[in-house]
Amino acid sequence: MQAEKVSDTPLEFIVEYLAKAMKIARDHPGVPEDLRSNLQKALNIASGLDSYLEMTSSPESQPLAELYRKTIEHDWKKAFEEGKTSFRLPKECITGHVEGQVLKMLVRVSGARRVLEIGMFTGYGALSMAEGLPEDGRLVACEMEPYLKEFAQPVFDSSPHGRKITVKTGPAMRSLKELAAAGEQFDVIFIDADKANYINYYTLILERNLLRPDGIICVDNSLFKGSVYLPDSDDRNGLALREFNRTVREDPRVEQVILPVRDGISVIRRAPPTRPEGDECRDEVFHGVQGKSVLDRLRLDGRVAYVTGAGQGIGRAFAHALGEAGAKVAVVDLDDRKAERVAQELALKGIQSTAVTADISKPQSVQGMVDAIVAKWGTIHIGCNNAGINMNSASEDTSLDEWDQTFGVNLRGTFICCQAAGRIMLNQGYGKIINTASMAGLIVPHPQKQLAYNASKAGVVKLTQTLGTEWIDRGVRVNCISPGIVDTPLIHSEELGPLVQRWLSDIPAGRLAQVTDLQAAVVYLASDASDYMTGHNLVIEGGQSLW
Numbered sequence: 149m150q151a152e153k154v155s156d157t158p159l160e161f162i163v164e165y166l167a168k169a170m171k172i173a174r175d176h177p178g179v180p181e182d183l184r185s186n187l188q189k190a191l192n193i194a195s196g197l198d199s200y201l202e203m204t205s206s207p208e209s210q211p212l213a214e215l216y217r218k219t220i221e222h223d224w225k226k227a228f229e230e231g232k233t234s235f236r237l238p239k240e241c242i243t244g245h246v247e248g249q250v251l252k253m254l255v256r257v258s259g260a261r262r263v264l265e266i267g268m269f270t271g272y273g274a275l276s277m278a279e280g281l282p283e284d285g286r287l288v289a290c291e292m293e294p295y296l297k298e299f300a301q302p303v304f305d306s307s308p309h310g311r312k313i314t315v316k317t318g319p320a321m322r323s324l325k326e327l328a329a330a331g332e333q334f335d336v337i338f339i340d341a342d343k344a345n346y347i348n349y350y351t352l353i354l355e356r357n358l359l360r361p362d363g364i365i366c367v368d369n370s371l372f373k374g375s376v377y378l379p380d381s382d383d384r385n386g387l388a389l390r391e392f393n394r395t396v397r398e399d400p401r402v403e404q405v406i407l408p409v410r411d412g413i414s415v416i417r418r419a420p421p422t423r424p425e426g427d428e429c430r431d432e433v434f435h436g437v438q439g440k441s442v443l444d445r446l447r448l449d450g451r452v453a454y455v456t457g458a459g460q461g462i463g464r465a466f467a468h469a470l471g472e473a474g475a476k477v478a479v480v481d482l483d484d485r486k487a488e489r490v491a492q493e494l495a496l497k498g499i500q501s502t503a504v505t506a507d508i509s510k511p512q513s514v515q516g517m518v519d520a521i522v523a524k525w526g527t528i529h530i531g532c533n534n535a536g537i538n539m540n541s542a543s544e545d546t547s548l549d550e551w552d553q554t555f556g557v558n559l560r561g562t563f564i565c566c567q568a569a570g571r572i573m574l575n576q577g578y579g580k581i582i583n584t585a586s587m588a589g590l591i592v593p594h595p596q597k598q599l600a601y602n603a604s605k606a607g608v609v610k611l612t613q614t615l616g617t618e619w620i621d622r623g624v625r626v627n628c629i630s631p632g633i634v635d636t637p638l639i640h641s642e643e644l645g646p647l648v649q650r651w652l653s654d655i656p657a658g659r660l661a662q663v664t665d666l667q668a669a670v671v672y673l674a675s676d677a678s679d680y681m682t683g684h685n686l687v688i689e690g691g692q693s694l695w
């Protein structure tokens with residue numbers, strides 16, 4: 149038999165009292181109809197809210213639903229009587245669907261990688277937040293009762309996110325001190341244990357730097373059934389929360405808002421440091437350039453980029469990287485289906501993208517590409533001239549046709565793109581051009597023969613140096629990236645495949661480059677963080693050119 153539901157949140161109390169008032173109004177014929185009708189309206193609004201929030205929040209995962217069911221069905225009284233728990237834990241302790249979704253959302257939108265929970269109970273909140281963490285994210289849950297760790301672990305094990313969770317049993321204060329002593333720091337901390345200790349947890353978190361700058365503390369039950377604002381309340385926990393909320397409100401190190409979800413969730417953000425006295429700290433090193441941290445300076449929000457040869461391989465990886473950093477991306481390729489496919493991939497990730505077909509060896513085609521992008525997005529800020537070709541032949545056999553074709557795309561084509569996009573950029577006084585050169589412009593990769601490719605890529609480096617210095621005073625930076633041997637389908641051809649083992653012995657890093665090894669470089673060169681860099685050849689080859 150289901151136990152009668154006990155009111156636990158301000159809203160549940162409102163519903164309970166309205167329902168009682170309504171019953172009285174119904175039972176007393178003398179109550180004016182108007183009063184009855186208004187009471188009913190208030191009751192309808194209040195009693196429908198929680199179930200509506202539940203219904204409209206994204207559904208919980210199967211392991212979360214299982215955890216909820218297991219928790220609600222468990223006999224907590226018996227567990228206490230049998231000495232399995234040191235307190236009688238009410239099942240209402242559980243965070244539940246809507247609050248779990250709020251926590252997961254906060255973890256996701258803040259980009260958190262490390263989360264700390266103080267007071268895990270059966271792990272609903274922990275698993276919700278773990279679901280919001282990236283693959284390599286980590287959550288430490290502090291819980292007094294070893295019994296609860298045993299209770300939660302099988303469900304954690306059934307979830308693909310459970311392995312992100314480590315449970316530390318024992319008093320939370322002791323665990324926090326251990327974590328601080330080990331130099332641990334968290335992006336999000338959820339406080340949901342013994343209310344009287346909230347203030348001590350909060351103080352320790354800030355004083356021992358357990359929360360990273362700009363990190364978030366969430367606090368559960370911060371409205372404590374309304375007793376934090378009811379003048380006649382003498383509930384000990386409610387009064388502790390009232391004092392806690394007031395202290396946080398007056399703490400200049402943080403900013404706070406309380407969301408009236410369930411029993412109240414405080415969201416507390418650790419504010420950026422206030423300007424200290426003394427000249428040495430009042431600079432951009434301390435406060436960031438225009439107040440932006442180094443990671444924020446790598447963002448490309450609002451920028452318009454194109455990448456040629458973006459239908460596959462390195463170009464596709466560049467297109468994804470620029471889009472992930474916030475840019476709108478024109479995916480340019482000779483093959484319209486490939487361009488379209490990559491543009492769709494970007495769109496799936498919520499990146500604004502467009503597919504453009506162009507042959508970069510043809511000036512009119514390149515002009516068409518530039519015009520199409522400008523017509524769509526108004527300008528171009530970032531040009532990645534990446535398309536290139538490579539035909540292998542011994543130098544004595546290299547035909548002029550092969551030479552011309554290779555140079556036509558790799559060097560002449562790159563110049564055509566630089567010039568067409570550069571005109572737009574010079575005109576607006578801002579631009580970032582990133583050309584794809586090659587390690588082959590520095591050393592002579594062997595044993596394969598590729599004279600035209602090597603010479604054309606060496607030309608790309610000189611083109612980059614020349615444009616980079618000629619245009620920098622008008623706001624246009626031109627740099628290039630020289631990848632080593634990249635693991636793309638091209639090198640697994642019948643001709644080149646057998647050479648892979650041989651190449652590996654020439655690479656200090658002991659492996660080929662993956663296209664993802666190049667992604668951060670293109671974002672850096674496209675961003676304001678690299679504004680003082682121009683004409684540079686950024687070599688990413690696992691050390692191969694140094695041996």
Ligand SMILES: C[S@@+](CC[C@H](N)C(=O)[O-])C[C@H]1O[C@@H](n2cnc3c(N)ncnc32)[C@H](O)[C@@H]1O
Pocket residue numbers: 237241242243244266267268269270271272273274290291292293296318319320321340341342345
């Ligand atoms: C409200 S429940 C936590 C609910 C949980 N966050 C969830 O998502 O379902 C509070 C938990 O804090 C634990 N707790 C209470 N005092 C503690 C302390 N001093 N140290 C560690 N855990 C404590 C209790 O055992 C209980 O499991």
